[in-house]
Amino acid sequence: MKKPRGVLIAGNWKMNHGPTETDRFFSQLRTLESSALSSRTRQALVAGDLSGWIIPPSLSLSAANAAKGALPFPLTVAAQNAHWQRSGAFTGEISGPMLTEIGIHAVLVGHSERRRFFGETDETAKKRAESLLDQNFSVIFCVGETRAEREAGRTQEVLKCQIREGIPATATKQLIVAYEPVWAIGTGLSATVEQAEEAHQLIRDLLIEQLGGDAARRTPILYGGSVTPDNAPALLASETIDGALVGGASLKPEGFLALLEAGGKALG
Numbered sequence: 001m002k003k004p005r006g007v008l009i010a011g012n013w014k015m016n017h018g019p020t021e022t023d024r025f026f027s028q029l030r031t032l033e034s035s036a037l038s039s040r041t042r043q044a045l046v047a048g049d050l051s052g053w054i055i056p057p058s059l060s061l062s063a064a065n066a067a068k069g070a071l072p073f074p075l076t077v078a079a080q081n082a083h084w085q086r087s088g089a090f091t092g093e094i095s096g097p098m099l100t101e102i103g104i105h106a107v108l109v110g111h112s113e114r115r116r117f118f119g120e121t122d123e124t125a126k127k128r129a130e131s132l133l134d135q136n137f138s139v140i141f142c143v144g145e146t147r148a149e150r151e152a153g154r155t156q157e158v159l160k161c162q163i164r165e166g167i168p169a170t171a172t173k174q175l176i177v178a179y180e181p182v183w184a185i186g187t188g189l190s191a192t193v194e195q196a197e198e199a200h201q202l203i204r205d206l207l208i209e210q211l212g213g214d215a216a217r218r219t220p221i222l223y224g225g226s227v228t229p230d231n232a233p234a235l236l237a238s239e240t241i242d243g244a245l246v247g248g249a250s251l252k253p254e255g256f257l258a259l260l261e262a263g264g265k266a267l268g
């Protein structure tokens with residue numbers, strides 16, 4: 001099989017789409033899916049070789065989770081962040097048990113916007129990943145260098161540090177890593193396939209060191225940063241790229257479906 005870990009397309013909505021807009025997105029998705037998806041892509045979604053995730057703001061999680069049930073294929077709804085403690089005095093945070101209560105079992109950890117605007121560090125990202133994996137969540141753990149770090153030739157060093165300091169050595173299941181170069185996020189300037197492949201290979205090697213060969217080889221590595229339906233086919237054709245974490249291009253149902261179709265085609 002061309003893609004031993006399957007393909008995962010995850011749409012990170014960031015701070016967009018409240019519950020009303022979320023309902024509208026899903027009802028349009030239902031209307032458009034039969035013309036946008038080939039029967040092979042739909043079958044791959046049903047079989048689980050292709051996975052689609054929607055990652056809405058916390059306030060829209062319940063609406064998304066309810067609406068996905070009307071689709072003829074499964075989708076996963078994931079949270080954008082969650083605290084490592086199960087409850088307590090942490091104003092503004094949400095916890096794993098709260099997500100479980102509303103049927104959410106997947107979460108994003110350490111996104112560069114959390115690191116840049118909200119003080120997330122490798123240490124706090126690690127605490128979240130450790131706790132949420134322990135609570136049986138699937139976790140997408142984000143890493144990636146800034147433009148200044150890349151220009152200073154520090155990409156490898158930064159990725160090494162983020163993985164060694166951020167990913168718990170016990171993360172042997174339900175871990176997904178997303179390589180998201182910060183300079184490519186929301187800029188329209190995606191990494192080239194070569195740049196992404198080089199980083200993905202390094203991440204795979206670091207995961208082997210950190211988690212051991214079997215767990216590391218099972219861990220999907222997604223690319224994120226200005227992925228669109230236009231550049232997704234070339235990125236997903238690479239053996240080192242197991243899927244895409246997509247912001248802007250996932251906000252419209254047409255875009256998300258086109259990305260799923262690219263994912264289905266990449267399965268070969």
Ligand code: PGA
Nearest residue numbers: 185186225226246247248
């Ligand atoms: P973008 O965002 O696709 O809009 O660049 C990607 C992300 O931040 O996950």
